[in-house]
Amino acid sequence: MHGTPEQLIACHECDLLMTRVANKPNEDVICPRCHARIFYTSINSIERLLALSVAGLILFIPANIFPILSLQVFGQSQSEIILQSALSLFDGGLVLVALLILLFAIVVPLFQQVILFYISFTLHYRREGRLLRQAMHAYQHLRGWGMLEIFMLGVLISIIKLKDIADLHIGLGLYSLAALIVVTTLSSVFFNPHQIWHQIDLRRQKRATDDR
Amino acid sequence: MTDKPRFKSARESGYLLCIDCEKLHPLSLEGELCDRCGARLHSRVPNSMNLSWASLIAAVILFLPANMLPIMTFKSFGQGEPSTILGGILHLLDQDMLLIGLVVLFASIVVPVLKIIAMTILLCTVQFRLQTNLRQKTLMFRIIEWIGRWSMLDIFVIGILVALVQLGNIAHIEGNDGATAFAVVVLLTMFSAIIFDTRLIWDNGVTDLPSDNSDEKDTP
Known part of the structure; x- marks a missing residue:
């Protein structure tokens, strides 16, 4: 494993590894396993x-x-x-x-x-x-x-x-x-x-x- | 049941997440500094379980003096005696101040007790590798982490009353040692929750995708 692919993210509450998805403004990205809010875009x-x-x-x-x-x-x-x-x-x-x-x-x-x-x-x-x-x-x-x-x-x-x-x-x-x-x-x-x-x-x- | 998609943690896949700025790094950087935010990188919070257990147990022990020692004394014309947390609540209920009696009861007794029980459940889950209801437990953690600070309510009330009611012989309120014990209980339970690494709950947990969740994406 070398480097960190930009397209991966991990959940800070359960450490689930995911591929990054594009989200619209004011749309939350939720962890599918523990339902933590992983990131969101604010204007x-x-x-x-x-x-x-x-x-x-x-x-x-x-x-x-x-x-x-x-x-x-x-x-x-x-x-x-x-x-x-x-x-x-x-x-x-x-x-x-x-x-x-x-x-x-x-x-x-x-x-x-x-x-x-x-x-x-x-x-x-x-x-x-x-x-x-x-x-x-x-x-x-x-x-x-x-x-x-x-x-x-x-x-x-x-x-x-x-x-x-x-x-x-x-x-x-x-x-x-x-x-x-x-x-x-x-x-x-x-x-x-x-x-x-x-x-x-x-x-x-x-x-x-x-x-x- | 062949080849169900499987949840995989960053650690299992050779990555670690900087807990401060949430940047993903290779697992080999354990113990190094994050190049984005400068925090020390750890795949899991070091000593999380020990520190969390220790502060929880200390909180349980101090919960006794916090509830048995008086927290404040109201004196008017030389009369009046010290009251404990429970005594103060009963006094409010006696005087038909049902609503605020319940608010104080909730903040000073219900919340700390629930928080101690919830932290015990969570710590046992990790300690004994229990694998049930992990999502509910995570939700429970979020709730107690948010609600725990409201226990400071009684401490603030004491501070406000002591500062305001200083009319010499007519009326006078002072704080007592039970307040210190109670404040430390709140601090310790907050610390126990902060140092607890929720990712540990999931480390031994279910790895199969739950069936109610088939519409969600993102499993590499």
């Missing part, structure tokens, strides 16, 4: 990712600096930004839990938007992009670890839990968070690793022939 995915990551980066600011909830009891009031849910646990001694909230609700989602912006900007404007491979690995390994939507459900549950004992007000931060979740969800839909790796490959080959 304008880089441009969409660029737009979404810019929107995500902008929304990230109000989502994190404005209060998500505020509470009033007996004239005392208290409001909360996302970061405080990690900080107050840290103060209470639950360091590991605080760290996980910090990672899953702030650091990972931010990092994902930055990486996505870098990837889509570099590919769209044909910049050099020395870190493209690392960025792709990072994004693919971070998938599933950004948990904004779960945090959001946590906020809703907290509201219901507290509504009988206190006056609660929803802050601008929560609306921004909701919008940010829409953006991050859409960008994970449009992120098509197959297509991006293929583009990275083409760029590399082109650079190799240019150098010659």
